[in-house]
Amino acid sequence: MQYPIYLDYSSTTPVDPRVSEKMVECLTLEGNFGNPASRSHLLGWKAEEAVETARRQVADLINCDPREVVWTSGATEADNLALKGVAHFYSKKGKHIITSKIEHKAVLDSCRQLEREGFEVTYLDPDENGLTTPSAVAGAIREDTILVSLMHVNNEIGVINDIEAIGQLTREKGVLFHVDAAQSTGKIDIDLEKMQVDLMSMTAHKTYGPKGIGALYVRRKPRVRIEPQIHGGGHERGMRSGTLPTHQIVGMGEAYRIAKEEMQDESTRILALRNRLLDGFSDMEEVYVNGDIDHRVAGNLNISFNFVEGESLMMALRDLAVSSGSACTSASLEPSYVLRAIGLNDELAHSSLRMTIGRFTTAEEIDHAIGKIHEAVAKLRELSPLWDMYKDGVDLDQVQWAAH
């Protein structure tokens, strides 16, 4: 086994060796290094061909027209381009945007910026399972609403929004619909023929491709317009200028090709591992799964070990690479805003661990992780005054805490 055991696939994935092999062919003098925008010679044409092949591979995974795929530097840029691009283009039509409280910061911070520019944003509360319901969206749509932006799969708890139902609703109302699919590509089916999504953000590095490349899907029928945010050269039909990084794009294409081919089998295998992991904690007291366990991607387990603080838990799990919703992992000292938005009390939010399983995870690694977590939780509960009080039958909610 290789240490630390990697259980943080939602944060990023290693590049699949088949992907890196394709990428290195696009860098050196002997390789396909040309500028895809060079129209005057063979090297440019060859690079352009590689870029267009990759564009088709991305389009194939999400069932759209390759001309609807705009390369970006990643999902953060795609989110920025979608939100600001739509807001700026359609601002005469209206200035109201709807999103949810548990979106990725790339969406939330873009919304904050738009608010500073005079737009109005409604932040929907998810239900206690972490899902944003179509009826919640319907209730928030106004005359001047121009855009709804929601994530397909939540990065912390892995729950899956009903994009098809929400898309139907927004289309009926004549409101554009942007979906952040950074956490769903290659994990669950995305069919843009069926889903009435107008814009969709994607990234390569959460689907075994390289960091630094992503794409924004921009629907052609009915046509969606966006104002470019990066100017210079008019690449990508004017929507996103900048020389295309052939090796990155080829990497994303190959990663998405593999995803399409292997997704079904891979999900089955990963789900079995996740269930094995969850079963490993069934003999422990005061363990809670955060977010809907059924409407969830296979690889995600977000779980709280009550009365144990998340950062100290991660300290004991140094040979596991996992993440925590605990305050102390960030400089802000605030526990995860996602877990709080789904109604978790602060204790459970501080006590949470996110483990995400992926392509290279083995059963042996899962078993090792279960053993380590058992040991660590037992040790820290032994150290925890809250565990003592719980065992003595004290109701912690009734205690007057000296908050600091």
Next chain:
Amino acid sequence: MAYSDKVLDHYENPRNVGKLDDDDASVGTGMVGAPACGDVMRLQIKVDDNGVIEDAKFKTYGCGSAIASSSLLTEWVKGRSLDEATEIKNKDIADELGLPPVKIHCSVLAEDAIKAAIADVKSKRSNEEANA
């Protein structure tokens, strides 16, 4: 975040973990922090007739720095008089453990805990004297 060797040592081998009998008049308990903030410390001291701390125990819910701060404090207060123990400042703890700025609140909490424990044992004593 990288932890100092001292924090790691106290985290791996916490000193004086446990519980003293709170009904004992010579035991003072300081419970500070809140679960909502991600830190709760319970620090207890047992004081002999000369006002010297003869034993100290703690339990802490919190990050590694919070655990280390309280563990270190129990080591420091043993054998000190109540007045000497009052002199311990959060900065002493933070310096000894090499806490980064974002973890200073852990040492503040430890200082609050010992102060609360001392206040508790003193009030128990004065109650006893009043009843005597």
